[in-house]
Amino acid sequence: MECLLQQNGRTSSRSSNDAWTPTFLSGKLMNLPNLSLPALSLVEARKRTITLHRNVAGDFGFRFRRTQYLVGNGEIRTVVLAEPLEMKCGPPRPNDIVSGLLPGDQLLAINNVPIDKVGREELPSIIQELITSTSRKWVLCLKEDCFKLSNS
Template sequence: MADAVVAISSPSSFHVLKNLPKLSLPALAPVQVNIRTVTLHRNISGDFDFIVRRTQIPDKQGKLHAVAFVEPVKFRDGPPRPNDIRYGLLPGDQLLRINGTSIDVLSRNDLSTLMEVFITFSPFS
């Protein structure tokens, strides 16, 4: 079966708009972002066992940027195992690239098409 190589970042840190009057929040330490490449394998039904959620987040100047988060469909009980952290998807991982194609320049339709190619392509057809 065909595999997809994706680049993800985990965990992500976001910039927050600072226009909320009288809201006092504690200072937070910056989060170290680990970018890693994982190879996803299809399950027996031909899926990759994750869902993609697209949203927009503001940068420091307040300009919105489209991002895509991936979430595994299946969860194990207990904390993530070391191999899950190194080689698998975790809830909240940000999708950066699929087989070398940066997803930040793709429209929602283009991303869906790219995902569909991986889901429907089979070396057995």
């Protein structure tokens, strides 16, 4: 095995047989063409429905963001993401996974109104109506990984 080492500003190549131990290591020389990796299985995105309640500030603690990406055949797909306003450090807690929003959640429906049937101009007005309504909760249907969409 050969690796690229840098010590005191000089770069040198050493084999694994050498007994010399560097004091500073800043890079690796990897033989990528012969690199073999295990095959990865596809991850199926999970759909879930959550109910959000108004918080003390009067909002629901999330925002919407529209994004577009290319599908394999060159088609551009638009998705609406529902993202939490408050980001927590570390991995998601079990309660967040079951009943909360996670970054990257794709919004599929609000109160049983499918988002894919709503036009770009209509979505802000629907959201504004729901915000100004007297309802104290929203029911969101989400898909966890928006970039693993099926063509259904």
